[in-house]
Amino acid sequence: MPKSKSAYSIPGKIGKIERHIIVVWVDNEAGVLARIAGLFSGRGYNIESLAVAEVDKKKHISRITIVTEGTPQVIEQINLQLKKLVPVHKVADFKRGEKDILFRELALFKMLANSKRQEKIKKICKKFNPVVLDKTKKSFVIQVTALRAEIDKLALDLKRLGLISTSRTGSVAMTKGAKIFN
Amino acid sequence: MPKLISGAEIVFKALEDQKVEYIFGYPGGAVLPIYDELKNHKSIKHILARHEQGAGHAAEGYARSSGKPGVLLVTSGPGATNAVTALTDAYMDSVPLVCISGQVPTHLIGTDAFQECDTTGITRPCTKHNWLVKDVNDLARVLHLAFEVATTGRPGPVLVDIPKDIQFKKGKYKFTKNSLKKKLNGKAKHKISNKEVDKFIELITKSSKPIFYTGGGVINSGPDASKYLRELVALTGFPITSTLQGLGAYPGDDQQFLGMLGMHGTYEANNAMHDCDLMINIGARFDDRITGKVDEFSPKSKKIHVDIDPSSIGKNIKVDLAIVSDVSELLKNLILRFKEKNKNFLSSNKQKTSKWWEQIDKWRDKKSLNFINSEKIIKPQHAVQRLYELTKDQDTFVTTEVGQHQMWAAQHYKFNKPNRWMTSGGLGTMGYGLPAAIGVQIANPGKLVVDIAGEASVLMTMQEMSTAVQYKLPIKIFILNNEYMGMVRQWQELLHEKNYSESYTAALPDFVKLAESYGCIGIRAKTPDELDKKIKEMIEVDKPVIFDCVVDKSENCFPMIPSGKPHNQMILGPEEEEEISDEGKILV
Numbered sequence: 001m002p003k004s005k006s007a008y009s010i011p012g013k014i015g016k017i018e019r020h021i022i023v024v025w026v027d028n029e030a031g032v033l034a035r036i037a038g039l040f041s042g043r044g045y046n047i048e049s050l051a052v053a054e055v056d057k058k059k060h061i062s063r064i065t066i067v068t069e070g071t072p073q074v075i076e077q078i079n080l081q082l083k084k085l086v087p088v089h090k091v092a093d094f095k096r097g098e099k100d101i102l103f104r105e106l107a108l109f110k111m112l113a114n115s116k117r118q119e120k121i122k123k124i125c126k127k128f129n130p131v132v133l134d135k136t137k138k139s140f141v142i143q144v145t146a147l148r149a150e151i152d153k154l155a156l157d158l159k160r161l162g163l164i165s166t167s168r169t170g171s172v173a174m175t176k177g178a179k180i181f182n
Numbered sequence: 183m184p185k186l187i188s189g190a191e192i193v194f195k196a197l198e199d200q201k202v203e204y205i206f207g208y209p210g211g212a213v214l215p216i217y218d219e220l221k222n223h224k225s226i227k228h229i230l231a232r233h234e235q236g237a238g239h240a241a242e243g244y245a246r247s248s249g250k251p252g253v254l255l256v257t258s259g260p261g262a263t264n265a266v267t268a269l270t271d272a273y274m275d276s277v278p279l280v281c282i283s284g285q286v287p288t289h290l291i292g293t294d295a296f297q298e299c300d301t302t303g304i305t306r307p308c309t310k311h312n313w314l315v316k317d318v319n320d321l322a323r324v325l326h327l328a329f330e331v332a333t334t335g336r337p338g339p340v341l342v343d344i345p346k347d348i349q350f351k352k353g354k355y356k357f358t359k360n361s362l363k364k365k366l367n368g369k370a371k372h373k374i375s376n377k378e379v380d381k382f383i384e385l386i387t388k389s390s391k392p393i394f395y396t397g398g399g400v401i402n403s404g405p406d407a408s409k410y411l412r413e414l415v416a417l418t419g420f421p422i423t424s425t426l427q428g429l430g431a432y433p434g435d436d437q438q439f440l441g442m443l444g445m446h447g448t449y450e451a452n453n454a455m456h457d458c459d460l461m462i463n464i465g466a467r468f469d470d471r472i473t474g475k476v477d478e479f480s481p482k483s484k485k486i487h488v489d490i491d492p493s494s495i496g497k498n499i500k501v502d503l504a505i506v507s508d509v510s511e512l513l514k515n516l517i518l519r520f521k522e523k524n525k526n527f528l529s530s531n532k533q534k535t536s537k538w539w540e541q542i543d544k545w546r547d548k549k550s551l552n553f554i555n556s557e558k559i560i561k562p563q564h565a566v567q568r569l570y571e572l573t574k575d576q577d578t579f580v581t582t583e584v585g586q587h588q589m590w591a592a593q594h595y596k597f598n599k600p601n602r603w604m605t606s607g608g609l610g611t612m613g614y615g616l617p618a619a620i621g622v623q624i625a626n627p628g629k630l631v632v633d634i635a636g637e638a639s640v641l642m643t644m645q646e647m648s649t650a651v652q653y654k655l656p657i658k659i660f661i662l663n664n665e666y667m668g669m670v671r672q673w674q675e676l677l678h679e680k681n682y683s684e685s686y687t688a689a690l691p692d693f694v695k696l697a698e699s700y701g702c703i704g705i706r707a708k709t710p711d712e713l714d715k716k717i718k719e720m721i722e723v724d725k726p727v728i729f730d731c732v733v734d735k736s737e738n739c740f741p742m743i744p745s746g747k748p749h750n751q752m753i754l755g756p757e758e759e760e761e762i763s764d765e766g767k768i769l770v
Binding site for chain 1: 302303306307310311314331470477491492493495496497
């Protein structure tokens with residue numbers, strides 16, 4: 001055991017890191033995103049991705065989906081700390097890989113490609129609900145929706161075929177079946 | 183159609199409806215409309231501090247000694263940034279504060295205007311919540327909500343930022359009780375189930391080596407909580423120890439009380455924490471000054487944790503029974519059910535805990551708070567002991583600064599009532615005690631208020647003596663003057679080969695002359711012989727006093743748990759100091 005006379009204790013054992021998706025319902029008011037993001041940075045938690053938009057125009061409720069990593073203890077703290085914030089209504093927490101939950105991310109790819117190559121690209125994207133949003137003789141913009149890892153791989157494959165710009169959202173989540181979060 | 187009134191008037195209407203009697207503040211350009219309105223509201227008295235940090239700590243002292251929220255009024259820019267230390271201090275120690283800050287007019291926000299800063303941005307991490315009010319018709323609602331947030335659940339500071347044009351604009355005023363409680367569901371109140379209470383009682387009856395470990399939550403829960411705590415401790419016959427913030431909830435001179443625990447806690451309290459088989463944490467948060475090395479913290483015990491803040495539970499230490507509740511409510515329920523189920527528990531259980539008490543008495547025999555006294559020079563511990571003996575017969579309120587003197591005060595001054603001990607524990611703010619004493623004296627006129635101080639700390643907010651003199655507040659600043667930043671010097675002695683880098687203060691002021699220049703009384707004690715006489719003189723003066731108690735420069739604060747060590751490996755005195763490893767040094 002190390003001999004320490006320091007004013008702070010030495011770090012203890014670190015638990016296993018898990019990836020979680022945390023969904024937060026908040027009042028859509030000024031500064032609310034800064035409060036959430038500040039809580040994460042201030043307490044040293046990670047944000048891997050973040051998606052946010054108002055989902056209830058009348059009550060001004062926004063739904064924030066955050067992908068984060070941490071030990072079970074840290075994940076529990078994230079949940080409890082979020083619930084303490086005044087504009088937060090409720091918090092739902094899912095472990096990555098849970099069966100009854102759906103995740104999706106959206107990506108836009110801008111490609112430099114002639115029409116022959118464009119067909120090839122569309123074929124590669126086929127599994128991921130491709131939509132062509134813009135098309136010229138030399139270029140096109142294609143939209144796909146998929147899981148994070150799938151988009152990662154796709155972006156890598158498209159690199160060779162003239163990918164010049166990528167724009168991605170964070171993950172959004174929803175439960176399967178008739179059940180809703182509460 | 184309700185009458186339209188100015189934003190500044192709305193502020194005072196809201197304060198009146200919240201029954202605010204005192205506001206602590208400092209004027210400036212962006213709050214002038216509010217200061218202009220002050221004269222029309224006679225029930226509210228403004229205390230002019232000399233620095234916004236001082237106003238903030240005074241509001242904290244007021245809140246902690248009265249149980250009511252403290253109110254703070256500052257201007258934009260530097261006014262707000264100066265208040266940040268006090269807000270953070272209140273946030274760490276769960277003190278209800280409502281800070282109202284002026285802001286540049288709405289059309290100038292974001293233009294780097296004179297005395298503009300992003301006040302809500304800066305104070306977001308050090309308040310429970312904050313608001314920038316951009317519509318005068320929101321002002322009344324926001325102000326009442328602010329008071330509710332500050333005082334509901336785990337108390338804490340809030341801030342309302344009001345642009346100058348909003349203070350002039352006319353709007354509607356309505357006193358609305360907010361629906362926060364409903365919205366806060368889990369955040370404010372939790373219904374205690376019989377199942378939880380029964381499990382609690384079961385753990386109590388099964389234990390043979392129990393200990394109560396209580397904290398600031400008992401004080402924050404109100405005077406009833408201390409009453410119930412005393413009743414429960416008497417009913418069970420169990421030993422009890424307290425954190426720094428919990429002192430006073432249980433009588434400090436009681437036989438069942440083991441003294442404070444933690445880094446500078448007593449030998450018996452820390453060993454009992456380490457060896458117990460049941461730890462009952464009521465309103466404490468397993469802070470790192472308490473737990474030491476987390477992996478070896480009280481390894482053999484079942485742990486109960488009662489806390490009003492769900493995020494305090496399981497944050498540092500895993501527990502076996504967690505109850506989210508207000509302390510007072512839980513204890514009331516628990517005592518009722520306990521009495522029903524376990525008649526004569528005290529006598530029937532005596533046998534079971536007798537060995538435990540024998541062990542505790544053996545630890546007590548070490549007399550870990552002892553020190554080698556001197557006839558020539560005043561030992562700081564001796565000074566605190568004498569101060570205690572000479573003030574214990576009256577209802578005395580004690581504040582402190584931060585450092586060695588703070589720990590000696592906690593060790594040697596015995597508190598018998600809650601809300602009598604105000605110290606900066608979480609943030610550890612040097613300069614807290616003097617302004618806090620001002621707030622305490624305002625909330626408790628006619629009572630003796632003493633700031634046990636160090637000469638380095640007290641110089642950080644010394645300007646507030648002027649406030650004390652202006653409002654005729656007879657606070658006593660009892661300085662244990664060793665010319666060093668004592669705790670820094672102690673660590674340098676133990677950790678850095680006695681390289682006392684920058685911890686000695688040369689060119690200290692003559693505190694007696696300083697007192698005189700402020701228009702208060704200065705007293706100096708240099709030898710143990712004259713100490714009692716001088717302390718009595720200090721108590722008898724009905725004026726603010728700066729007491730320069732010249733103490734031993736090299737005294738260290740013992741006992742202590744070196745960090746990274748479990749509770750049962752304390753250093754009792756200088757003779758036990760060990761060699762320090764390089765690994766230990768990195769960790770400071």
